[in-house]
Amino acid sequence: MRNLPDAKGHFGPYGGRYVPETLVKACEELTSAYRTIKNDKKFRKELSIYLETYAGRPTPLYEAKNLAAHFGHGRIFLKREDLLHTGAHKINNTLAQGLLAKRLGKTRIVAETGAGQHGVASATAACVFGLKCVVYMGAVDMERQALNVYKMKLLGAEVRPVHSGSKTLKDATNEAIRDWVTNVEDTHYLLGSVVGPHPYPSMVRDFQEVIGRETRRQIVKAAGHLPSYLMACVGGGSNSMGFFHPFLRDRSVRMIGIEAAGEGVETSHHAASITKGRPGILHGMKSYLLQDKNGQVQLAHSISAGLDYPSVGPEHSYLKDSGRVAYQAVTDADALKGFDLLTKLEGIMPALEPAHALGYLPKLMPKTRRSDTVVVCLSGRGDKDIHTVQQHL
């Protein structure tokens, strides 16, 4: 299971490379460049220096004793990705791909962004590596996330509004891919999650795997054994994939991926692609997809813009079918409760994305045993969401 994908990027029936011929060469070049660089000691050394001295790795594993006491038993740990530079795990991937782009001799990166977090992290990496940066963002999202748009501009990136389709993340992704096809000679597409055509799902996973590797070391040191549960939120699924992956072979470790149930999975306003979608093809991959009966892609909805994506990384689809990871959906309302709980009990304001994972604790904890340890990936901090929280709490 840890050896997936196959040479063509398939995770069982998922993943692959469903791209127009104009993109095939770019994907092939990236695949072979990545294969070379992956085991290149110099690249890995350089990246680890950036991760350590610039991004702030390793991030701490914090035992949330007040939170555990609130539920009456068990031990809860938080993997503090929220303490990273730019405020979320996204920087792990953008620094790695920025360095890769530089190695490939590219002078320009394009990126898609929904809430603007990946856009800010991309613009930041572009600064560090002296690359030109263009971020595509849905016109609707630009209005909702004006502060992040301003941040990207301060960082020297050009933010291009996308007016096609639903004017949100999925359309920004289409537009970034179109730009990449047109300018492939000097441009690298810095995709922000474990989605898209091969090699992106496995490459981004590898770049985020540092989360799980550190967690493994830290939890064994802190608790003396592997955790009973790992829990993380799943939109495209990069923080959860990087968090889960080093533990996949540890049969005793149970894993739960939390999707955004929006206003409820029984309504049409949710982003629970694994829970409510069926396999389909979008953005160059086959995976679970929210779509209507005719195969047109449906809009996702979540209070958290980072989970607002109608599909999910193909490896998650595979892990769902194989049963290795359990997927649950948490509503906007329960995520807000999770936010409130962590803020009040531990003095940590989580981003609304990981607040979904916290929102599942009231369901999970009563089922755990006294000796169980639960590790939650706190993928980002809540500053960006305070305005939304203010409107709802």
Added chain:
Amino acid sequence: MKNYLTLKIQEVRRKKRKLFCVFLTLGYPSIAATERLILSSEQAGVDIIELGFPFSDPLADGPTIQYSSEQAIKKNVTIKDALALVRRLRQKGSKIPILFFGYFNPVFSYGGKDFARDARDSGMDGLIIPDLPPEEEVAFQKICRKQKLHRVQLVAPTTKDARAKMLVGKSQEFIYYVSLKGVTGAQKAMPADLKAHLSKLKRMTAKPVLAGFGISTPEQARAISQMSDGVIVGSAVIEHLKRGVPVAERFILKMSRAIHGS
């Protein structure tokens, strides 16, 4: 049932004629308009119709076809509509080869096996799925072959020679050469290396090589059809169609005359 695409390719080979292929978005501005345009195109001497099926996320397309797709989706156009239209056209005696041109998800959602059977049964002659390279969905590709629903492959300027040979081998009846980098859309100037690419491809195969992506004027169409076996025009037709069906019909006729030299 006869495959009109096979017949057409045999005919142009005999007559040494250039091929003119028109792309239309199904349901833009309406299904009735698409039907009328196919019939008038046949009259105007168009050789092949690419019936573009609208998709919510047309990755390979520029703004013009994105726009027509969005408009058609608002009308809830379905695969069943595409099949019913082709069936109706065949009942009316239309013999123009029709290729389904669409992204894979709607086909996958309909069911690959059912689609291949129903499409052929309706009188569709082939299909082009831009986001389905030959490496994916091998079972579906076999079913298409069995049903004699011809699959045409795209070759791009960036395609490496070894891969181009593979694609040319897999492509049935003709080859679709994407004549520019990037997405579909009308262009003022054609790339300088077009001729070199086309002649390289023509050395690889005896099948006709058609060029598409960016062709927008009769002059371009004539020039490019002289270095290839024909041209495919999409976005430019849709641009004219925005100003009404008769405007598009006049444009198609003009293009047809430029290509066929009458």
